[in-house]
Amino acid sequence: MADDDRRTDGREGRDVEVPLRLYKTVTVFSTLIAVFAVVFGFLLLDAAALGTGLLRQLARSILGALSLSPSDSLLSALFAVAGLLSIALGAAVYVLGTRFKAAEMSAGDD
Amino acid sequence: MSLKEKDEHDHLGWMEEKQLSPIEKGYLFTLIWLDKRFRVVDYLELLETMYYRVNLQMPKSHTEQYNLDNKFWYWYPLYALGSFSTLAYVVAALSGALLGFYYTPSAAAAETGTVAYSQIAMIMQDLQFGFMLRSIHRWSAQVMTAAVFLHMLRVYFTGAYKEPRELNWLLGIVLISLTMGFGYTGYLLPWDQLAYWAGQIGVEMALSIPVIGEWVAQLVFGGFSLGAPTLQRMYILHVFLLPFVVTSLIAIHIAIVWMQGIAEPH
Ligand code: HEM
Numbered sequence: 336m337a338d339d340d341r342r343t344d345g346r347e348g349r350d351v352e353v354p355l356r357l358y359k360t361v362t363v364f365s366t367l368i369a370v371f372a373v374v375f376g377f378l379l380l381d382a383a384a385l386g387t388g389l390l391r392q393l394a395r396s397i398l399g400a401l402s403l404s405p406s407d408s409l410l411s412a413l414f415a416v417a418g419l420l421s422i423a424l425g426a427a428v429y430v431l432g433t434r435f436k437a438a439e440m441s442a443g444d445d
Numbered sequence: 446m447s448l449k450e451k452d453e454h455d456h457l458g459w460m461e462e463k464q465l466s467p468i469e470k471g472y473l474f475t476l477i478w479l480d481k482r483f484r485v486v487d488y489l490e491l492l493e494t495m496y497y498r499v500n501l502q503m504p505k506s507h508t509e510q511y512n513l514d515n516k517f518w519y520w521y522p523l524y525a526l527g528s529f530s531t532l533a534y535v536v537a538a539l540s541g542a543l544l545g546f547y548y549t550p551s552a553a554a555a556e557t558g559t560v561a562y563s564q565i566a567m568i569m570q571d572l573q574f575g576f577m578l579r580s581i582h583r584w585s586a587q588v589m590t591a592a593v594f595l596h597m598l599r600v601y602f603t604g605a606y607k608e609p610r611e612l613n614w615l616l617g618i619v620l621i622s623l624t625m626g627f628g629y630t631g632y633l634l635p636w637d638q639l640a641y642w643a644g645q646i647g648v649e650m651a652l653s654i655p656v657i658g659e660w661v662a663q664l665v666f667g668g669f670s671l672g673a674p675t676l677q678r679m680y681i682l683h684v685f686l687l688p689f690v691v692t693s694l695i696a697i698h699i700a701i702v703w704m705q706g707i708a709e710p711h
Binding site: 365 | 476486573
């Protein structure tokens with residue numbers, strides 16, 4: 336990475352200067368995606384913990400249509416892993432978004 | 446105003462000349478792709494423009510005229526507390542209406558404890574989203590109490606209770622009392638140990654009032670000791686009487702603010 340992409344304020348991490356319009360795109364969509372991914376992740380965790388949830392019934396009926404019937408504990412484990420992944424994805428999308436700064440922002444940085 | 450694309454920037458061309466890692470490239474590419482299709486940013490910018498245009502039409506406030514913003518700006522978020530109280534009230538009303546589908550105000554014996562208590566247990570343990578529903582109701586109730594109290598402090602410390610707003614201050618005192626009434630009557634509804642002994646305290650407080658104490662205890666608690674009539678009265682107060690009265694008073698309270706205009710700092 337080019338040197339001018341390093342932060343000047345001594346904090347770790349990379350700063351990328353982008354046009355203002357692109358900065359807005361990044362902020363709006365990364366936040367939206369992060370929110371949805373994290374909430375969805377918690378729904379999946381809920382489905383993992385709760386034997387009777389709607390999401391779980393849905394997954395069961397879809398798998399049933401493919402003539403699969405996994406055990407309850409396998410299903411729970413899958414839901415838990417998927418939930419954690421979704422939350423991690425949301426966090427990653429958000430964190431990645433924070434490195435993009437509009438021109439006016441990275442100059443002073445507070 | 447139209448949503449015609451301005452096309453002022455060539456995003457992809459820009460990306461080529463900048464040194465970006467493959468992840469960053471993919472990231473930006475995906476978000477730009479989404480933005481081109483859903484155009485949320487364009488709509489937000491439109492709202493922003495409209496906000497400023499409407500704002501320019503407004504007459505200058507006292508605060509702007511005498512340039513008080515620089516001294517006063519940190520109070521402004523606290524002006525939202527009245528609306529925040531209203532919002533919490535609406536959330537409590539909606540979640541409460543849903544809880545009403547499942548709760549029974551009966552002190553009759555059930556398999557474990559009373560019917561009222563076992564219904565609460567059913568909501569918490571068996572009902573889909575029941576735990577969440579009751580939590581939303583309790584949290585919104587407590588948030589409302591806190592918000593109303595902080596709103597009162599904001600009104601006091603900005604001097605907004607002064608002439609000609611004395612009536613709204615008095616109405617506010619009635620409202621905060623009724624808000625606490627909501628809290629108390631609701632607290633008794635589960636009819637568990639906490640509820641029962643809180644009720645006992647209530648009866649004794651009523652009885653301690655000189656001259657009219659026994660009458661008040663009869664009226665509010667349905668007797669001198671707790672029982673089925675107590676629970677039934679608390680229920681009717683909580684889901685019938687208070688909602689009507691508080692909703693009307695909030696409407697009047699806000700109507701008065703609307704007519705008098707918000708108090709400006711001096
Ligand atoms: C259920 C409880 C209450 C609700 C929903 C409520 C709602 C509101 C709202 C939406 C406003 C507009 C301004 C703002 O939000 O700050 C307002 C203003 C006002 N409130 Fe309340 N309020 C409540 C309780 C109280 C209490 C406890 C008091 C004081 C004892 C009070 C006194 C006033 C006064 C004097 C104003 C006019 C302030 C001004 O013009 O700047 N209110 N109220």
